[in-house]
Amino acid sequence: MDLKKFYKEQRAQEWRADIRKDIKTKERVSMTRTKMLEQDPNIRNKNGLEVNLGLTEKLAMEEARRCIDCPDPTCISGCPVNIYIPKFIKKIEIGDFLGAARIIKETNSLPAVCGRVCPQEKQCEANCFYTIKLGQPPVAIGFLERFAADYEQNSGKMAVPDIAESNGIKVAAVGSGPASLAWATDMARLGYDVTVFEALHEIGGVLKYGIPDFRLPNSVVDVEIDNLRTMGVKFVTNFVVGRTASIDDLREQGFEAFFVASGAGLPRFMNIPGENFNGIFSSNEFLTRINLMGAAKEDYDTPVSLGKNIAVIGGGNTAMDSVRMSKRLGAERAMIVYRRTRAEMPARLEEVQHAIEEEIEFLNLTSPIEYLANEKGKVTHMILQKMELGEPDDSGRRRPIPIEGSEYKVPVDVVIVAVGVSPNPLIPASVKGLKTTKWGTIIVNDDFQTSIEDIFAGGDIVRGGATVILAMGDGRDAATGMDEYIQNKIKK
Amino acid sequence: MNNIVSKEHFSENVVKLVVHAPEIAKSRKPGHFVMIKIGKKGERIPLTIAGADIKAGTIDLVIQIVGVTSHKLTALNVGDEITDLAGPLGQATHIEKVGTVLAAGGGVGTAPLLPIVEGFKKAGNRVITVLAARNKDLLILEDQIRKYSDEVIIMTDDGSYGTKGLVTHGMEEVIKREKVDLAITIGPAVMMKFAALTTKKFNIKTLASLNTIMVDGTGMCGACRITVGGKTKFVCVDGPEFDAHQVDFDEMLMRLSAYREEEAVAYEKHMASL
Ligand SMILES: Cc1cc2nc3c(=O)[nH]c(=O)nc-3n(C[C@H](O)[C@H](O)[C@H](O)COP(=O)(O)OP(=O)(O)OC[C@H]3O[C@@H](n4cnc5c(N)ncnc54)[C@H](O)[C@@H]3O)c2cc1C
Ligand SMILES: Cc1cc2nc3c(=O)[nH]c(=O)nc-3n(C[C@H](O)[C@H](O)[C@H](O)COP(=O)(O)OP(=O)(O)OC[C@H]3O[C@@H](n4cnc5c(N)ncnc54)[C@H](O)[C@@H]3O)c2cc1C
Ligand code: SF4
Ligand code: SF4
Ligand code: FES
Numbered sequence: 001m002d003l004k005k006f007y008k009e010q011r012a013q014e015w016r017a018d019i020r021k022d023i024k025t026k027e028r029v030s031m032t033r034t035k036m037l038e039q040d041p042n043i044r045n046k047n048g049l050e051v052n053l054g055l056t057e058k059l060a061m062e063e064a065r066r067c068i069d070c071p072d073p074t075c076i077s078g079c080p081v082n083i084y085i086p087k088f089i090k091k092i093e094i095g096d097f098l099g100a101a102r103i104i105k106e107t108n109s110l111p112a113v114c115g116r117v118c119p120q121e122k123q124c125e126a127n128c129f130y131t132i133k134l135g136q137p138p139v140a141i142g143f144l145e146r147f148a149a150d151y152e153q154n155s156g157k158m159a160v161p162d163i164a165e166s167n168g169i170k171v172a173a174v175g176s177g178p179a180s181l182a183w184a185t186d187m188a189r190l191g192y193d194v195t196v197f198e199a200l201h202e203i204g205g206v207l208k209y210g211i212p213d214f215r216l217p218n219s220v221v222d223v224e225i226d227n228l229r230t231m232g233v234k235f236v237t238n239f240v241v242g243r244t245a246s247i248d249d250l251r252e253q254g255f256e257a258f259f260v261a262s263g264a265g266l267p268r269f270m271n272i273p274g275e276n277f278n279g280i281f282s283s284n285e286f287l288t289r290i291n292l293m294g295a296a297k298e299d300y301d302t303p304v305s306l307g308k309n310i311a312v313i314g315g316g317n318t319a320m321d322s323v324r325m326s327k328r329l330g331a332e333r334a335m336i337v338y339r340r341t342r343a344e345m346p347a348r349l350e351e352v353q354h355a356i357e358e359e360i361e362f363l364n365l366t367s368p369i370e371y372l373a374n375e376k377g378k379v380t381h382m383i384l385q386k387m388e389l390g391e392p393d394d395s396g397r398r399r400p401i402p403i404e405g406s407e408y409k410v411p412v413d414v415v416i417v418a419v420g421v422s423p424n425p426l427i428p429a430s431v432k433g434l435k436t437t438k439w440g441t442i443i444v445n446d447d448f449q450t451s452i453e454d455i456f457a458g459g460d461i462v463r464g465g466a467t468v469i470l471a472m473g474d475g476r477d478a479a480t481g482m483d484e485y486i487q488n489k490i491k492k
Numbered sequence: 493m494n495n496i497v498s499k500e501h502f503s504e505n506v507v508k509l510v511v512h513a514p515e516i517a518k519s520r521k522p523g524h525f526v527m528i529k530i531g532k533k534g535e536r537i538p539l540t541i542a543g544a545d546i547k548a549g550t551i552d553l554v555i556q557i558v559g560v561t562s563h564k565l566t567a568l569n570v571g572d573e574i575t576d577l578a579g580p581l582g583q584a585t586h587i588e589k590v591g592t593v594l595a596a597g598g599g600v601g602t603a604p605l606l607p608i609v610e611g612f613k614k615a616g617n618r619v620i621t622v623l624a625a626r627n628k629d630l631l632i633l634e635d636q637i638r639k640y641s642d643e644v645i646i647m648t649d650d651g652s653y654g655t656k657g658l659v660t661h662g663m664e665e666v667i668k669r670e671k672v673d674l675a676i677t678i679g680p681a682v683m684m685k686f687a688a689l690t691t692k693k694f695n696i697k698t699l700a701s702l703n704t705i706m707v708d709g710t711g712m713c714g715a716c717r718i719t720v721g722g723k724t725k726f727v728c729v730d731g732p733e734f735d736a737h738q739v740d741f742d743e744m745l746m747r748l749s750a751y752r753e754e755e756a757v758a759y760e761k762h763m764a765s766l
Contacts, residue, residue: 199710201529201536201576209712238578240710244515265712269724276717276724276743278750285713293707294533301535301560302707303754377746424711425729 007073010087016069019090025068029130033137034063041357044214045327051214051354052116052146057097060147064093067139070129075141078127080473081107085124089144101152102159104145109185110178110472112153112220115146117211118469121349153223160230164191169486172197172255174241174427177205178468179261179459181228182475183482188231190483195255196233199240202292205263207468209292210284212321214328215351218291242430247455256489257454257482260442261475264460266422270313274371275417279305279379283318283418287325296329307413311335311382313368314418315345316465320352322416323360334360335410339367339387339400365389367400369407371415381409421465431455439464447481448474456482494577496570497550502632505557506600507566508542514549516541516579522587522607523701523733526551526579527709530564534575537561538706538728540604541580554603554632559755560762581709582732585699587611591673594666594696595621595641596659596687598679602633604701605678606640612676613640620645620666624659624683628652659683660690667694674699677736681748685741692737700736702727705750718744 010016037053038044044051055063067089075085083104091100104111118124120142125131128138152158169192173180176198187194202208207221229235241247247258267282269275281289286304294300310326312319315338327334336355338345341364345352356362365387372381386406389398423440435443435451441464442457444450450457458474460466498510516526520541529536543552557563568574585608593612597605602623613619621641625631626649638644645662646654655662659679666672667690675698677687684700691698704716704727711729718725721738725731 199578200708201578238576239515240578240581243519243580244578245519249519265710267712267714269714269717271724276719276747278747282714285707285715288707288713293535297533300533301758303751303758305750376749377743426710 004072007076008071010084011069011071015094016087016090019093020069023065028066028068029134029136031062031066033066034059034140034143036140036143041354041359045324045358048213048328050217054150055143055147057095057151060092060097060144061095063140063144064089066130067093068129074127074129074132075124075139078124080123080467080469081476083107083124083145085141088148089139089141092144092148097148097151098155098157098159100144100148104148105159105161107476108469108472109182110224110468111145112149112224113178113207113216114469114472115142115144115149116216116220117348117467118142119348119467123469153220158223158227160227161185161189163189163231166193166232167191168193170195170253170255171257171259171482171486172250173259173261175199175205175260175262175459175461176203176235177261177263177459177471178207179471179475179478180205180259181224182472183259183261183458183479184228184233184475185231186476186479187482188228188233190479192483194233196235197239197241198235198237200292201237203235203237205261209288210318210321212287212291212325214324215321240426242426247431251454256486257456259475259478259482260427260450260455260457260461261459261471262424262427262461264421264463264465265424267417268420268422269417270368270419272369272371274373274379277371277373277379278377279307279373279413280371280415280417281305283312283314283322283416284421286322286416287318290325290329305414306330309333309335309410309412310414310416311337311368311410311412312416312418313337314420315340315347316418316420317347317351319416319418320347320355322418324351324355324358326414326416327358327360331414335363336360337363337366337368337382337384339365340389340397341365344397365400367402368415372409379412379415382412382415383407383409421460423461423464427461447484448478449481449485453485456485494574496568496572496574497548499568499570502554503629506630506632507555507557508603509553509555509565509568510550511553511574511577512549513551513577516577517544517546517549517551520544520551520580521584522611523582523585523604524580525582525604525709525732526553526577527581527706528561528565528574529576530561530568531575534564535561536576536707536709538581538703538709540701542603542606554600556600559759563759563762578709581728583730585611585733587615589616592618592620592671594663594672594675594691595619596624596663596675596677596679597621597637598624598659598677598683599626599630600632601677601679601683601701602631602637605676606633606636608676608678609637610640618642620672622647622659622662622666623654624648624662624679626650658686660686663687663690667691667696672696675736676701681741681745684736684739685745688736688739688741698736699733700739701732702734702739702744703732704744705748718747
């Protein structure tokens with residue numbers, strides 16, 4: 001059905017028309033945006049607990065009143081999975097929180113995750129009527145989404161989606177990140193026999209080994225994974241597809257189609273002198289040691305280097321997570337070294353703001369050119385060079401240009417390199433005939449089908465480094481594509 | 493379930509475990525390794541697959557006790573389960589007929605060397621193996637190595653068995669005597685460094701299997717990175733074998749010491765807690 005018509009009909013329903021009558025639009029737009037309840041910056045930068053505490057029922061209902069239930073809800077077009085935003089917000093306004101969660105879950109199987117980590121200021125909230133027409137702070141869609149999802153998780157009344165009768169057809173995913181979890185939800189709903197293979201010993205991909213607990217507690221992810229288990233999805237850990245068994249082997253075991261969501265896990269380095277000294281990590285190594293291996297906790301076996309002066313190179317989410325983690329682990333001076341300015345930082349706005357509140361130091365318009373070490377090979381200093389911004393480059397951001405002669409030395413105990421990741425080459429290298437781009441990402445068509453008909457792919461392995469919600473959107477679209485492919489094959 | 497099927501002490505500090513892992517047994521090749529983790533709070537460590545029995549669905553691991561995890565692993569008994577075991581990982585050894593192969597193993601490096609020696613022998617090469625150990629008691633797998641070698645030279649630091657001297661002495665003896673087409677070395681980093689210097693003098697292509705520190709073993713973290721021919725490589729996905737003449741062994745030695753103090757403290761604590 002025509003979406004516009006659908007939204008119009010839905011909006012005309014009595015309960016929504018009634019709410020709109022309750023409060024005048026003029027009054028709604030004069031209310032101020034709710035603030036997230038947060039731990040105090042000077043306390044949270046010493047503990048590992050979640051920074052955002054969530055909204056109370058009262059605050060959520062107040063914020064919900066700001067949404068004017070637009071006839072043409074532009075916010076939806078900003079959401080990669082097209083959550084029916086005004087409808088769930090109006091459910092919150094009338095206090096039907098479980099109803100709100102149900103609406104979100106029609107299109108987003110991990111709302112508790114997305115409400116926390118989506119770059120809302122570039123997506124749904126960027127397209128809110130308040131932002132584009134009124135020039136005012138947008139409705140806090142992300143906060144409200146998180147509220148509804150948390151309410152549902154805490155209620156003990158998690159809705160397990162309706163599942164079609166089992167069709168006995170075996171399908172498998174490679175990797176267990178958000179792309180795969182979204183794909184598995186939809187395939188299980190459609191009645192498939194779903195198995196997810198994961199190379200590591202934990203399920204969740206970057207949600208577990210990358211994003212720290214202070215932003216996304218593991219327990220929030222685990223609830224969703226348990227939910228998938230209840231739906232019959234099988235998870236196999238310590239299984240490296242292409243190694244433990246090949247896709248061919250799995251075909252022989254009766255799997256009819258595959259969804260490759262192996263992520264963009266390979267860390268990039270800058271290839272500058274001294275980068276292999278001890279005390280210099282990729283952000284993946286640093287965060288994995290801490291998040292996945294418990295390195296900073298007493299009685300876990302994995303070690304990690306820490307120190308007084310910690311520098312993180314980069315300006316994305318990974319850099320913010322690493323620097324804020326360093327601060328929490330006792331760094332006196334935790335620094336971001338970024339070659340552009342704050343305006344160009346790719347990290348979520350909220351993370352940059354939180355980092356500033358937590359007394360993270362920002363050395364913007366600078367870049368390391370060399371590291372120095374002591375006689376044992378442990379890093380002691382970085383040499384930084386100042387930069388200025390020139391003409392915009394391919395990415396549309398202004399290109400940093402080094403200023404000759406501006407070099408200076410800064411003492412460091414630990415350096416964390418967070419300058420980007422490359423696609424994981426394991427699957428492309430182990431499957432003959434699988435077409436990739438020159439960057440190593442897997443090529444797919446509109447149905448997320450690869451050059452091999454029974455292999456679909458999505459998430460970071462297709463996009464390069466992207467976002468949780470884009471990965472999930474891919475997972476859902478790939479599920480639709482795969483279902484169509486399998487059903488057509490059966491008909492033939 | 494990755495249960496331990498049998499356990500044998502080669503020496504006080506070297507233990508062989510046969511572990512149930514049917515899928516890995518089937519897909520592994522010489523040169524491959526696995527990642528192992530014991531218990532929820534354990535650390536992930538890499539171990540070479542020293543052999544496999546596809547029919548029985550088992551793989552062999554030969555472990556030298558150096559710290560907490562190797563101690564925990566070798567303290568397990570027949571029937572116990574290894575919580576996490578993933579593999580096979582790394583690039584397999586490129587085995588072909590080249591002529592004469594000189595294999596040099598030091599300490600527990602003899603274990604990963606065994607499947608490689610076997611592979612080259614079965615591919616029709618003349619295989620001469622030099623095994624080195626500090627003393628007679630630390631020498632492992634001699635009989636198995638003999639089975640697949642045309643000749644075995646044994647070197648011990650103290651002369652308690654074979655010839656007194658270092659692995660490089662045994663290697664030079666062979667190189668001076670006959671034409672060697674390929675050399676392979678596996679052992680402590682220092683040993684491999686000197687083995688590589690030895691063959692370099694004679695311009696013999698040499699492979700070294702590197703045992704760097706690893707975390708994930710799948711290319712995701714970069715903990716295992718080293719410099720080969722001036723470029724940074726990840727041992728877990730690009731290796732573990734590299735052209736020994738291109739490897740920066742000094743850098744590797746330096747990186748291996750990254751957690752030496754923490755590890756020593758942890759080991760003392762672990763032993764005290766038993
Ligand atoms: C520190 C950090 C912070 C981030 N913060 C945000 C944020 O705030 N908001 C946001 O939207 N995005 C964020 N991102 C990006 C986001 O996490 C990713 O875009 C997203 O996780 C990609 O999902 P995916 O399912 O494609 O892959 P991943 O989450 O990368 O999962 C891939 C999984 O596949 C496994 N795997 C790989 N190869 C194999 C194989 N051969 N066999 C079996 N398993 C295999 C891997 O071990 C991994 O678990 C962040 C990323 C990082 C690293
Ligand atoms: C590809 C690969 C294959 C390997 N195969 C085997 C094998 O078949 N059998 C075997 O016994 N070991 C093997 N190793 C080495 C093994 O992984 C380490 O001995 C192990 O990680 C030590 O863990 P631990 O907790 O017991 O000791 P730790 O507490 O981690 O270390 C104790 C001491 O050993 C040193 N050390 C740590 N890691 C290494 C290392 N990788 N090499 C040398 N010294 C190290 C430390 O500096 C420290 O002084 C392999 C390593 C790699 C990378
Ligand atoms: S999923 Fe992300 S983009 Fe979509 S509504 Fe929720 S927070 Fe916004
Ligand atoms: S655009 Fe903003 S105000 Fe309009 S429906 Fe969406 S959230 Fe509500
Ligand atoms: S061990 Fe992590 S990349 Fe090699």
